[in-house]
Amino acid sequence: MNRLVIKGGRVVDPAQNLDGFYNIYVMGGRVASIKKVEADTSEVGTGVDVVDATGLVVVPGLIDPHVHLREPGYEYKEDISTGAKAAAAGGFTAVMCMANTKPVNDNESVTRYILKKAEGQPVRVYPVGAVTQGQKGERLTEMSELKSAGCVAVSDDGVPISDPGLMRRALEYSSQFQMPVITHAEDARLVGHGSMNEGVVATRLGLKGIPNAAEDVIVARDISLAELTGGRLHVAHVSTRGSVELIRRAKERGVKVTAEATPHHLTLTDEAVIGYRTEAKMNPPLRDKEDVEALRAGIKDGTIDCVATDHAPHASIEKDVEFDKAANGIIGLETAFSVVYGLVEEGVLTLTEAVRAMSCGPAKAFKLAGGKLSVGSPADIAIFDLNRSWTVEPAKLKSKSKNTPWAGKELKGVAVKTILGGVVVYTKE
């Protein structure tokens, strides 16, 4: 039985309202005890590994409710192994992988394949099943089977569900399995051929715009449907101020809705596209300053429960092309914490708020183990050095793909150790 003690670190665990200096004792893959450093007189016995966390911050292992691991089918972009290693290097101990693989994760054989591949990887992988067969938006998947195979939620992410009737049925039907429906909230016809946020930047660049309303109308629709059905709705990658407000009001009314925002939507605006930078092209697009402000406020007041990277690896053949032809999305697992920590440095969020959105927020929204460091919880732990800076060098990232808007940027906050089930799975060189 492995035993580990993490000594002397500043422990921030929003689930327990903890922020102080504690020693964490781990036994059998779980948190065995947690003691205030100054009151801890216990002797460390032999056979116990000691992690010295002096000067470091110890938090629950980060949980990313939205990644694309691309396997099966798109292994040239990423596979479960490289994706998992990228996650561990970013301080994550659990990720939820989306269903838009090839074949689509719409049946138990794909789910089991993913879980098989995920065995022995440095993070827990929770598959998300498709809402509709083949993500075609026509017929519901066999959700009972998906659930028993290991899916924790259903989503057609990447392809918005355009038929409101179908969305209603999905929310109703999935509710019996306690699987939230994750909505990729976009009206395809309002998106049209748009390739960035609608506004003066798009006008100047001569690119077709995607209005905020393309997202707002679907968020409003899906909230209404969740209200009607009592189903569990999770809004993926919220990008607009309108959505934030709709979700806030819905929560006040008691609608079962949760939401996530990405590190990039929390920090970048559509001006990042200037120069036709395809690494700033994503769906939903980067919005304007007011939207960014609204998202930040949403994280702060809990309207937005989680930060999710929407880690979307793409190869150069999909990104080094004409802007309007380039694929949507960026990688994010290895930069997520540093980017969100940037908001703490800026004074926008407290460290507790940032950690909450990246650990217990997603754990609660999807009823996942972890996300807290209370006694008996899985010992999924991340240790960060908040005083250390690093420069994002795409070639050195663990992800197979290099499509990041932070290439060459200096970020503060580095994951130095990631612990999964009491075992150190990642150590920063």
Next chain:
Amino acid sequence: MKKIVLDDKAIERALARVAHEIIERNKGTENLVILGIPTRGYHLALRLRKKIEEIEGVCLPVGAVDATLYRDDLGIKKDQPSLKRMEIPPVDGKKVVMVDDVLFTGRTIRAAMNALMDFGRPLAIQLAVLVDRGHRELPIKADYIGKNLPTSRKEGVKVHLSETDGVNEVVVTVAPAEGTKQ
């Protein structure tokens, strides 16, 4: 350091002599066209026309031939020359007197002749310059010279005309000795 080598009067005398020589060499003014190389060569061409008219009572056609697009140093020069006036009267079968202020390497004249050839086939081309400072790099020589001015390559020769510079003078500037800063 600069030294005036020709003043207003000297320039006028030199031009008057050149005008006489042109008339003499061509046995009159028949079939003559004067083409100046902008900017100062063009103004000198206009002055020569006036002098010839004073002597012969004939007003010759004057044009401008800009050699810029025909230069051989466009790919070398740091600063790009701006395009100047190009106004070429009919030259087929004419005796063309090209006028420039300073004859130095001969490269401008080569370029101007090439430019001129694109407009027609003159019977003859003659060259008149106010100053010949030597250091030819091409087999070109002037037919009419206002003043021969032996110079070193380090020196600069500048012609100032009232039309463009508000003063009539030819000055030689001496480059500073090596090692000193400008």
Next chain:
Amino acid sequence: MRLKRKDLLGIEDLTRDELELILSTAASFKEVSEREIKKVPTLRGKTVINLFYEPSTRTRTSFEIAAKRMSADAVNISVSTSSVVKGETLRDTARNLEAMRPDCIVVRHASSGTPHMLAGFVGCSVVNAGDGAHEHPSQALLDMLTVKEKKGTLAGLKIAIVGDIAHSRVARSNIYGFTKMGSEVTVAGPPTMLPAGIEKLGCKVTSNVEDALKGTDVIMMLRIQMERQSESFFPTVREYSRVYGLDETKLKRAKDDVIILHPGPINRGVEISSEVADGPYSLILDQVTNGVAVRMAIFYLLLGTAKEEQQIQAGKV
């Protein structure tokens, strides 16, 4: 005086001084096209590649003639598919072209920003010959040259640009160009065809054509793409023509000495009536002539400088 840049990608990033330099140089080049021997040796030994991903006989021919009149070798490459379809990145395309050692690549592409991206990948000059709905700098320059010839100056002129502003690269380049030169630009079109935030480019915006034309010195009519009808940007050609088309009646609101520009080719009877198109105010053919001169000036200013310098500049990109 020289243009201190490797590429000409748009009017937005040019200064007024640079615009004036290009226009005055272009005015000088008009003379070359009037000679019997319409050729100067200035760019002898330089290679210009016309890389057209979108068919455009007019613009391509104009660039080709301009290059040839400067004695450059012009090679035309027409590509019908995007790099995505070919399974090649733009970087690959750029490197392949560069291996042929051109001095300049002239690019026309349906996707906005492609010349910009190419310019970042190659060391030679890149000239934007129209990219998506972004910019068409040589068109705007020839429009400015044409207006300047007729009006003597651009400062203080009232310019109305009418039609499908949203999809028009010509509109964007002209808004930047004329406003930088001190003209007052008004754009007019159906609200469906006025892009978000267009007023921030420095122009006035209206959907009332009569207002836009009132007292104007220059009218620029944009070509309407018929396929916009099926996308509901306007209901019918008939209605578009009635409300936004330029006819003799609407023209009366402009100044008496108004001039009319059109980037061509015209949809007669749609955005502009035949009487107006063939009328005395129309400078459509002057635009074509000036197009060659402007493009000669662009080549001269970009390619007629010291190579070494250019390489240093290229290294910075």
